[in-house]
Amino acid sequence: MVMNCNQYGQALILHNIRKDLTARSVPPPGSCEVMHATYEDYFVEHWTRKNCEAYVLTDCPLIEVHSLPRYAIRTQTAPVGSIIPQGACRWTHFLEGVYRAFLFLPRLCRRATDVYRACEARFQLGLPPIADDLLIESTTLPTTNANWNLETLGDSVLKLITTSSMSNRALLARATEIERFLTSEGQNVHVWQYMVPEGEDVLSHMLNSYHAVQRSFPRRSLQDCMEATLGAAFLTGGIELNIIP
Structure with missing residues (x-):
C-alpha cells in the first residue's frame, strides 16, 4: 500500500514500478500529463497548494498506482490509475485483500x-x-x-x-x-x-x-x-x- 506525501488521506495500491521513467521524462502522447513538458511540471502544478510546495523527487523512478475505494460498493467502477514519483511516497506492507476485508x-x-x-x-x-x-x-x-x-x-x-x-x-x-x-x-x-x-x-x-x-x-x-x-x-x-x- 502506498500514500502520496502530496495527497494525504488517499490510499493507493502499487501496480508497477516504471524504472524507465523519472519525473524529468517527457509524458507520452495520450496521457493526462501530455500538456506539460515533463512529469515534474505536471506534478508541481497539480500538487502545489497555497501554503505548501509540491514535494517532487527527480532522481527516482515513477510508479503506477491505483486508488483504493473508501467503501465496499458493488457498483463501483474500475480503480483510477495514476503515475507518481516513488520517492514522494510512504509505504506499508499491507496486502490489498486485507485492506478490502477491513472495509466490511x-x-x-x-x-x-x-x-x-x-x-x-x-x-x-x-x-x-x-x-x-x-x-x-x-x-x-x-x-x-x-x-x-x-x-x-x-x-x-x-x-x-x-x-x-x-x-x-x-x-x-x-x-x-x-x-x-x-x-x-x-x-x-x-x-x-x-x-x-x-x-x-x-x-x-x-x-x-x-x-x-x-x-x-x-x-x-x-x-x-x-x-x-x-x-x-x-x-x-x-x-x-x-x-x-
Missing part, C-alpha cells in the same frame, strides 16, 4: 450491534420470538429513512385485534418500555464511529463502557415503532403472536 468491518459491527439490541429487547420486555431482522426493523425510527414500512402492516393488524381506544392506551404503555431499545442512527454500513482510542486498554474499555445515550423521541415515533413491532410479530407467527396484553 463497519457492516459486521452494525449487524452485531443490531442483533444484540433486538435480543435484549426481546428478553427484557418479554416479547414473543420475533425474528431478529424484523425486530431490528421495527425498533428503528422512521426518521432514519431506512425504507422499512412495518408500521403500515402493524396498523392493519392493530385494527383486527382491538378497538381504537384500547389500542392507543396499550401502544403508549408498551412504547414507554421499548423506548430505550430504539435507535435513531442511520443505517450507514460504511463507517463505524465507536472505536477504542489508541493507547487505551481494550479489555478495560469493553468491561466498563456503556454505549448508550439518552434521547427523547416524539410520541408519534414511539407509536410507529410499536405498530412496526406488531407487524413484525404478525410476519413471524401470524395474528396469534401479537404483543398487546
Whole structure:
C-alpha cells in the first residue's frame, strides 16, 4: 500500500514500478500529463497548494498506482490509475485483500450491534420470538429513512385485534418500555464511529463502557415503532403472536 506525501488521506495500491521513467521524462502522447513538458511540471502544478510546495523527487523512478475505494460498493467502477514519483511516497506492507476485508468491518459491527439490541429487547420486555431482522426493523425510527414500512402492516393488524381506544392506551404503555431499545442512527454500513482510542486498554474499555445515550423521541415515533413491532410479530407467527396484553 502506498500514500502520496502530496495527497494525504488517499490510499493507493502499487501496480508497477516504471524504472524507465523519472519525473524529468517527457509524458507520452495520450496521457493526462501530455500538456506539460515533463512529469515534474505536471506534478508541481497539480500538487502545489497555497501554503505548501509540491514535494517532487527527480532522481527516482515513477510508479503506477491505483486508488483504493473508501467503501465496499458493488457498483463501483474500475480503480483510477495514476503515475507518481516513488520517492514522494510512504509505504506499508499491507496486502490489498486485507485492506478490502477491513472495509466490511463497519457492516459486521452494525449487524452485531443490531442483533444484540433486538435480543435484549426481546428478553427484557418479554416479547414473543420475533425474528431478529424484523425486530431490528421495527425498533428503528422512521426518521432514519431506512425504507422499512412495518408500521403500515402493524396498523392493519392493530385494527383486527382491538378497538381504537384500547389500542392507543396499550401502544403508549408498551412504547414507554421499548423506548430505550430504539435507535435513531442511520443505517450507514460504511463507517463505524465507536472505536477504542489508541493507547487505551481494550479489555478495560469493553468491561466498563456503556454505549448508550439518552434521547427523547416524539410520541408519534414511539407509536410507529410499536405498530412496526406488531407487524413484525404478525410476519413471524401470524395474528396469534401479537404483543398487546
